[in-house]
Amino acid sequence: MNNHTTISTNVTTDDGMQQGIAGIPAERKAALLSGRNFWETEPIEELGLPPVTLADGTYGLRHQSGSHDHLAMYDSDPATCFPPGVAIGSSWDPKVAARLGSAIGKEALAQGVHIVLGPGINIKRSPLCGRNFEYYSEDPCLTGALAVAFTRGLQKEGPGVSVKHFAANNQETNRQTISADVDERTLREIYLPAFERVVTEAQPATVMASYNKINGVFAAANPWLLTGLLRDEWGFEGVVVSDWNAVTDRVESLRAGLDLEMPGGSAGHDDDVRAALRSGELQESELDASVARLAGLVKYIPTEPTDVNYAAHHEIARELAADCAVLLKNDAQTLPLGQGVRLAVLGEFAEKLRYQGGGSAHVNATQVDQPLDAIKLLAADRGVSLAYSRGFAIDGAEDTGLLDEARGAARDCDVAVIFAGLDERAESEGIDRENLDLPANQVELIRAVAAIAPRTVVVLSNGGVVSLEGWHDDVDAILEAFLLGQGGGHAIADILFGLANPSGHLAESIPLRLNDHPSSLNFPGERGHVRYGEGVMVGYRYFTTFDSPVRYPFGHGLSYTTFTSSAPQVVVSANEEVTVSLQVTNTGNIAGKHVVQVYVATEAGPVRRPARELRGFAKVYLEPGETTSVSIDLPRRALAYWDIQYSRWVVAPGEYRIQVCQDAATVLHDELISLTGDKIITELTMDTPLGEWFEHPQVGAQVYDALGFTGVDISPEHLAMMSSMTMTQFIHISGLPVEAEVLARVMRDSRPA
16 A cells, blocks of 8 residues: 655644644635536645545546546546446455455556545446446345445555445436435435445545435435434544535535535635625534545545556456356356357447446446457367357347348357347436337347257346346347456356356346336336335345246356355354354356355334345355355344334344345245344323334233223224324223323333333
8 A cells, every 4th residue: 555645744633633724714715625626626735735636436447637527528548447336246246346446446546546436336226227337236235245345445555435326316317306205214224224334344535425315305415414324323534525516505515514516616606605604604613624524535645656557457357257247047058168169159249349338437448358359269279160240230220131141140050149238328327228128139130040040148238137028038048248347358258168157146136027126116206206115125125025026036146067055054142143154065067156145034023024135145166066164144233124213223023034045036045033132112102002002012901901991802993993093082082081190100101111
């Protein structure tokens, strides 16, 4: 790790820092809290802080040393395009995420970037989100583990990260004005945990506030989000920065807890802050806190020049890509390709690989491996004859000549490998997809070739899941490559020929129909609002809970080898943390990687829980015949739900099933445990529903006596009708002579001890 700049000696201590900040005129402090240009902060000469340079970097650096913009319209400096978030999520491997973060950190150092805008960790609420290629998963446990690894890996190299987009930024449609209307339990259990985990476990340099509103309040001006939750509850000590051009009211944002408005050049917003200071709406101490946090970014500014070996980083990109592709289907062991086969490679993506998404994350790759070139090299060494045909035009235009040429190649092959997918224009920042379909000309090619070729393999390149319907059953193997970065072509060829064993698993469900997806009724919203009506039933949580079939479930992924898992040993500690231990064996003939997935299932408690939820996982490498022990710790929080009545995490007393699964739909081992859980005592009032009086653990038995119900046979229908009434309502409508003193005593006895 490189040496870093230190603030001048008069502010090296807390007192010194305060003195230095106090010496800066208030009028100037206002200007320090917005960037001086598109990618740099204002220098704070009074504190010895030079400009801090920021750049995009969720899967590769987009540093613009020339003309600046946020949508990749101008060229950026060459950098390694590593596998995007969709691929990293499919790796299910924190080591992969850490290597990615470390490599980007090294390139940031070399290019003079101090804060990298990434990782992007928003949950994939809908498969239509145009930016899903940047994000990891539909699950917060998987997302959080990968994000922590990425953040630690990058910040270990010296620069800082900006975790984004905080929060509930799950679509591109009307992204700068849309209100994500979502209940607190859903926020706490689905959309916030990954951010919480990064903040509390990896201490990111900055957190980026998103464009959207949350329940009608802009995220960049939301005091509950930026101060109450992020700082007071989670203990975040870094800088909160806006997404670019997200701030609509600088004073409101500053008071809410946003430190740095980006980009710069908004003199009007600086004037707003100055006016608020003069009027007393803002106190200078509020500015001082933000200036101090900005000054703290000095530790991410190196003092020594550095360099990076881009050729070596291209090899890393190849290695990471090979860990990310998901083998969805492999009938009759069609893959890997054998010696001496006659191979037809079809589809324009074979020579023009789609390897990244569009928008602000777009990387100016140092080089790009094309699958066709890599396949030709490997085929020559294996006596494989190869014919290539474009098969279709990427722009979707119908071309019968291309289709006929592909048919001809398919007639003379043993195996046809079709490269299909989505054009970058179909998936980009700023737009959402309208459907899950592949272009019609590609589907036509797949079906035509599958009807002719003895074996057909489809390799997919896409940032979000696509529908496999209409052709899935016609083909023999499907390799979901997603977007694999600049080394993807080489990685795909290695997997096809068996030089690499696929080990990716789906980080999101592939539905049979878009209308089957839980978000479909409420995406992308209307009249400025999108209602998160599915609540916590996001992705696989919905599909498993309601037994809704999918084409491939969350967690699915095949290998060229086979694995078995022993029945787990489940140990519950005194404070009800859980450890799951088991043995995994590679029972096949080649080395491979296996993902152990641990889910928790319960019906305990007063809230509806998903059928099962991922709570821990581990990826292990095994040689043929090798056995290894795996131990996965589940903290108590993994067993809890967010209780909106008590505003806290609660472990409900009762039974829990610890499930080791092949995927979210397939349980391999199921162990039952019982937990004492949290004993929550509600203090009864006259406005408490009668049902809670009856069920109260301390005084429930007294309530029947107090109401004169002892020995009275009350029908279930009458009990249900009464249970929703408050005690005041019940007394009023029943006309029973209930003694006030008796109720007062019961209420006193209901208080927690």
